[in-house]
Amino acid sequence: MNKKITAAALAMALGAAFATVSTTAAAAEMGGKEKCYGVALKGKNDCKAGAGTTCAGTSKVDYQGNAWSMVPAGTCEKTESKTSATGYGQLKAFKEKQA
Amino acid sequence: MPTPLPLVPQLRGASAPTLKIQLPSRAGLGLKPEHFQEILSTLPDLGFFEIHAENYMVDGGPFHYYLTRIREHYPLSIHGVGLSIGGEAPLDLAHINRLDKLLDRYAPASFSEHLAWSSHGHVFANDLLPISYDQPTLQRVCEHIDQVQTHLKRQMLLENPATYVEFATSTMAETDFISEVIRRTGCGLLLDVNNIYVSCINHHRDPYAYLRALPHAAVGEIHLAGFAEDIDAAGDPLLIDSHGSPVAQAVWQLYQYALDCVGSVATLIERDNNIPPFDVLLAEIQQAEHLLRTSDSAVPIAQETAA
Amino acid sequence: MNAQFFEALLDPGLLPPAGLTTWNSSDPAARFAVYRNNVIVSLIDALADTYPVTQALVGEEFFRAMARLFVRQEPPRSRVLAFYGESFPAFIETFPPAASVPYLADIARLEMLRVQAYHAADAIELPADVIAQSIARIDELPELRIKFQPSVGILCSPYAVVSLWAAHQGITDISTVDPDVPENALILRPQLDIEVIRLTNGASSFIALLLQGKSLGAAHEAASLAADFDLTDILGLLIQTQAISSMKIH
Incomplete structure (x- = not known):
């Protein structure tokens, strides 16, 4: 790409971006990019002791291939299987909910 | 029987010009991120807040934002949980420097750590592990405390531990060990009344006698917390220092006795597990404040000075 | 002393260290287990705090069992636990029982980036x-x-x-x-x-x-x-x- 053209393209884009942001106070939706917040964190260093009723510290269960019987059993069970279509439809629906 | 303590010259720390503990003789609370906003919006009437130092050894973000604002309204106590003062290895200099930076930034009224160890090699266990009460360990703990007080240019408080096992190698009582550390290093005592109760039940001792055996004049702060109940292999009670329930009645009684011995001293309510609504903790604060006020006018029980 | 105590903390296959005593001569193993539990549980809790969505996806039971293996394999190297578990996503990626949730490791990566952003x-x-x-x-x-x-x-x-x-x-x-x-x-x-x-x-x-x-x-x-x-x-x-x-x- 020609350097002068690049410079001009950059200047135009930067100018337009700057103007858009300055004029739209709540431009929360830029190109369908959802903004999400999560929950706050705890402090992880502590001086308490866990109650001694669990056996987490003494359990000898290890992953030995066949010795492991647990399977993931959470919200992953509700997700679409890998064999579904491209999923473009679902993604679009998600965007629309956000708008 | 404990062997007589040999005469050992005092370490530098005992005479070093250290910043002394200045917490107000009131009740305070362990600061939890869950309560940041409520504290700032209501500014509850309590004596001080205490933080675990390591949680604030991060570059920026909400922890520092809220602590800075809360510090503007309250005295602060910084309580370390990871220095491993009782460990066999030399102290972690990088960690002491992190502490130094944190103390500089927040100018706390008090800094305290535990009589315990928590790391070995490069691994950190995140637990307060017990030590053997013998001469080599005593020497090491004193050197470590001296190093900390010299580096931080302030007196530190040492907390008596909650323990679940004892060592065959121990040659002295825990109270004698702690008293000697205080005598040699000039550090203060963080009297954890719950730990006294927990350890004394776990090792079949009299918590009142334990309390009497400590140097009362060195106490700079008191901790109160709740414990969990379990049993050992023989079916005898085994109490766990869980910080997950209200302060037990037996611990309140022992606290009253501690105030009779020591006088009115800054008292922390610790709650690190099953954290209840802020009001519930404030009620415990008020209970402690009530006992502090009534003990304020009383004359402390005279203590025989150690030989 | 420290070495033997420490190794037994993290490895339940080892006997508790020699030289532990109890007032009633009961088996010190039951009491030593308090320390074992506290180390393992507090570190699993630290991971659960950093990786809540990872946990929700596979369920608490699976997550904690997987986290327990990770804790034993890669205990903290820092006294500051804020970023403990930075290598947990890589562990998940090579953990065969989690293979049925192929996106799990990347969700964990996103959650660690959030923790890093939080404390940055x-x-x-x-x-x-x-x-x-x-x-x-x-x-x-x-x-x-x-x-x-x-x-x-x-x-x-x-x-x-x-x-x-x-x-x-x-x-x-x-x-x-x-x-x-x-x-x-x-x-x-x-x-x-x-x-x-x-x-x-x-x-x-x-x-x-x-x-x-x-x-x-x-x-x-x-x-x-x-x-x-x-x-x-x-x-x-x-x-x-x-x-x-x-x-x-x-």
């Missing part, structure tokens, strides 16, 4: 006139190096990491998310709240190149190869989220 150094505000001055010096624009706030992180994934994560924040229903749609995430903390923003392929490669220290012109040229790249759009986002900390020639 606070943003340095870009002076208001810096952008205007940059536009004025048009010839220098392609040579400009853009630096980002310390909290800024990027994740490019073959899975719908942002949508899956958002589904656990009450924003959308997880059953409407196809996990196999590639998504890219921008993670940053303008003030106190962390933002997780979905990016196009072009936008994420543009930011990734700038993060590597490439000039604005070079990053633009390379990112333009992506069909979905929109320069105005991504610059607007970066300005709006105050992601930029400096714009300089060197």
Whole structure:
């Protein structure tokens, strides 16, 4: 790409971006990019002791291939299987909910 | 029987010009991120807040934002949980420097750590592990405390531990060990009344006698917390220092006795597990404040000075 | 003494260290187990606090069993636990029982980026006139190096990491998310709240190149190869989220 053209393209884009942001106070939706917040964190260093009723510290269960019987059993069970279509439809629906 | 303590010259720390503990003789609370906003919006009437130092050894973000604002309204106590003062290895200099930076930034009224160890090699266990009460360990703990007080240019408080096992190698009582550390290093005592109760039940001792055996004049702060109940292999009670329930009645009684011995001293309510609504903790604060006020006018029980 | 005690803490196959005593001569193993439990449980709890969505996806029982193996294999190397478990995503990726949830490791990566953004150094505000001055010096624009706030992180994934994560924040229903749609995430903390923003392929490669220290012109040229790249759009986002900390020639 020609350097002068690049410079001009950059200047135009930067100018337009700057103007858009300055004029739209709540431009929360830029190109369908959802903004999400999560929950706050705890402090992880502590001086308490866990109650001694669990056996987490003494359990000898290890992953030995066949010795492991647990399977993931959470919200992953509700997700679409890998064999579904491209999923473009679902993604679009998600965007629309956000708008 | 404990062997007589040999005469050992005092370490530098005992005479070093250290910043002394200045917490107000009131009740305070362990600061939890869950309560940041409520504290700032209501500014509850309590004596001080205490933080675990390591949680604030991060570059920026909400922890520092809220602590800075809360510090503007309250005295602060910084309580370390990871220095491993009782460990066999030399102290972690990088960690002491992190502490130094944190103390500089927040100018706390008090800094305290535990009589315990928590790391070995490069691994950190995140637990307060017990030590053997013998001469080599005593020497090491004193050197470590001296190093900390010299580096931080302030007196530190040492907390008596909650323990679940004892060592065959121990040659002295825990109270004698702690008293000697205080005598040699000039550090203060963080009297954890719950730990006294927990350890004394776990090792079949009299918590009142334990309390009497400590140097009362060195106490700079008191901790109160709740414990969990379990049993050992023989079916005898085994109490766990869980910080997950209200302060037990037996611990309140022992606290009253501690105030009779020591006088009115800054008292922390610790709650690190099953954290209840802020009001519930404030009620415990008020209970402690009530006992502090009534003990304020009383004359402390005279203590025989150690030989 | 310390070594034997410590090894037995983390390895339940070992006997408790010799030399432990109890007042009633009961088996010290039951009492030593209090320490074993506390080490393991407190570290699993630390992981659960960092990886809540990872836990929700596989369920608490599976998560804690997997975390327990990780804790034994990779106990903390730092006394500061804020970032404990940085290698947990890599562990998940090679943990066969988690293979049925192929996107799990990337969700964990996103959650660790959030924790890093949470504790990162606070943003340095870009002076208001810096952008205007940059536009004025048009010839220098392609040579400009853009630096980002310390909290800024990027994740490019073959899975719908942002949508899956958002589904656990009450924003959308997880059953409407196809996990196999590639998504890219921008993670940053303008003030106190962390933002997780979905990016196009072009936008994420543009930011990734700038993060590597490439000039604005070079990053633009390379990112333009992506069909979905929109320069105005991504610059607007970066300005709006105050992601930029400096714009300089060197």
